Amino acid sequence: MSRLPIFRALLLLLAACNGRSTAAPDARGTGVTTSAAPTATASATDTRDPTYEAALAAIERESGGVLGVTAVHVPSGRRLSHRGGESFPMASTFKVAVALALVRRVERGELQLTDMVHLAPDDMRPGMGNGIAERWPRGADLALVDLAEAMIEQSDNTACDALLSRVGGPAGVTAVVREQGVSGLRVDRSELELGRDVEAEGAGFSRDVRDQTTPDAMAKLLGRILAGEATGPASKDELLGWMHATQTGPARLLAGLPHGTTLMHKTGTYSNDAGSNATNDVGIVALNDRSFLIVAAYLRDSTAAPAVREATLAKVASVAMDAFVGPTRR
Numbered sequence: 001m002s003r004l005p006i007f008r009a010l011l012l013l014l015a016a017c018n019g020r021s022t023a024a025p026d027a028r029g030t031g032v033t034t035s036a037a038p039t040a041t042a043s044a045t046d047t048r049d050p051t052y053e054a055a056l057a058a059i060e061r062e063s064g065g066v067l068g069v070t071a072v073h074v075p076s077g078r079r080l081s082h083r084g085g086e087s088f089p090m091a092s093t094f095k096v097a098v099a100l101a102l103v104r105r106v107e108r109g110e111l112q113l114t115d116m117v118h119l120a121p122d123d124m125r126p127g128m129g130n131g132i133a134e135r136w137p138r139g140a141d142l143a144l145v146d147l148a149e150a151m152i153e154q155s156d157n158t159a160c161d162a163l164l165s166r167v168g169g170p171a172g173v174t175a176v177v178r179e180q181g182v183s184g185l186r187v188d189r190s191e192l193e194l195g196r197d198v199e200a201e202g203a204g205f206s207r208d209v210r211d212q213t214t215p216d217a218m219a220k221l222l223g224r225i226l227a228g229e230a231t232g233p234a235s236k237d238e239l240l241g242w243m244h245a246t247q248t249g250p251a252r253l254l255a256g257l258p259h260g261t262t263l264m265h266k267t268g269t270y271s272n273d274a275g276s277n278a279t280n281d282v283g284i285v286a287l288n289d290r291s292f293l294i295v296a297a298y299l300r301d302s303t304a305a306p307a308v309r310e311a312t313l314a315k316v317a318s319v320a321m322d323a324f325v326g327p328t329r330r
Contacts, residue, residue: 049080052323056082056316063312065277065302070215071320072223074292080323084219087184087212088298089278091268092155094173094187094211096218096282099152099242100225101167101176102144103235113145113238117162125157125191132158152242152266157191164190180224184217186210194270202274206300218282218296226284226292240264243283251310252281253295256317262286276301279309285317287325295320 060067060082068083105111119140124133131154132140142150147163150156167173170187177185188210189197198205224230225239249267257263265283270276278300285293297316302309321327 049323052080052319053082055319055322056080059312059315059319063299063302063309064304065309065312066300067312067316068215068296068298068300069316069320070219070294070296071316071323072219072294073324074223074226074294076291078324080320081216084216085184085214087209087214088280088300089206089208089268089270090185090187090211090213090218090298091270091278091280092157092160093213093218093266093268093280093282093298095151095155095160095268096225096243096266097173097177097185097187097221098160098163098167099148099239100221100230101173102148102163103231103239104176105167106144107232107235111144111166113143113148115144116141117144117147117166119158119162123158123162125161126195127155127157130154131156148238149242149245153245153247155248155267157195161190161192177221180221180230182217182221182224185213185221198270198272198276201276202272203276205270205272205274205276206278213296213298215296215298219294222282222284222294222296226294240284246283249281249310249313251307252279252313253283253285253297253317254314255311256314257285257321271306275303277309279306279313281313285321293320293324 056067056069066083068086068088069081070084071080102111106113119132119136119142121137121139124137127133132150144163147159151159151163164170164173168175170189173187194211197208201208225236228236231239243264243266244262246265246267252267253265254263263283263285265281268278268280270278278298279302280298282296285295287293295317297313299309299312
């Protein structure tokens, strides 16, 4: 899959977040220059605009569930939040933290993305229907980079557990998150364990404190990645490239953005027969003025149909764009 669109966004990102001037081609092939700007973790200010707060509250009522949203504009640090400090099941959005743990180990020389991993039949995990487990049910030998791409771009659970075992497990991933100064986000279980507990815990799964995050915490972690504070430049490019190539959730945040907008994101989903469910999407939007918008959106225990849940997150993205860009500037 071509990564060309992400390279343009990353050139702008490096200039905006690292305080350098960088020329990048625009649509006509001419050079445009970005200037120094504050980092993504600049001092935050709530917008406290009752119009947008009311809009998020109305979206939550229509969703039939509990909605948590944190949106942060970079570099201004302005914020919009609805239940931003409450905890929500991460589902597969925790894979962003797993990918971060991976590239940090690569940076330290403990791993290389070209390292090969042997997957046996017992390593296979159920997933979206066209993943590693379905393609190679008898096992496969894949490079770490192949596993990382599958984990983020396709939300592959087999890839996730294979990588977890090489980055110190859930505790190792949580430790990396804490190193970033992020609290309120914890990784406790593998995909194998999560899959079992989703059914075993029934309606109580969404109240399990394990493997949860606040929208604020996830937005802060994404901000650290965007600012180049979590990794070096090459690792950041790799991680954001995987997120830009995400194939899941086109009806979520992406559907609420103007056509052609660059979104680097990760989705998360689960449901069980007891009515416990999560529909999540977290990511970084590259705006036309070379600023960025971080959005962490979590919806839990909705009584609505899956399509309505996804449309809820599209509405969140639309409100966030209105709040920070304006409806006439899209």
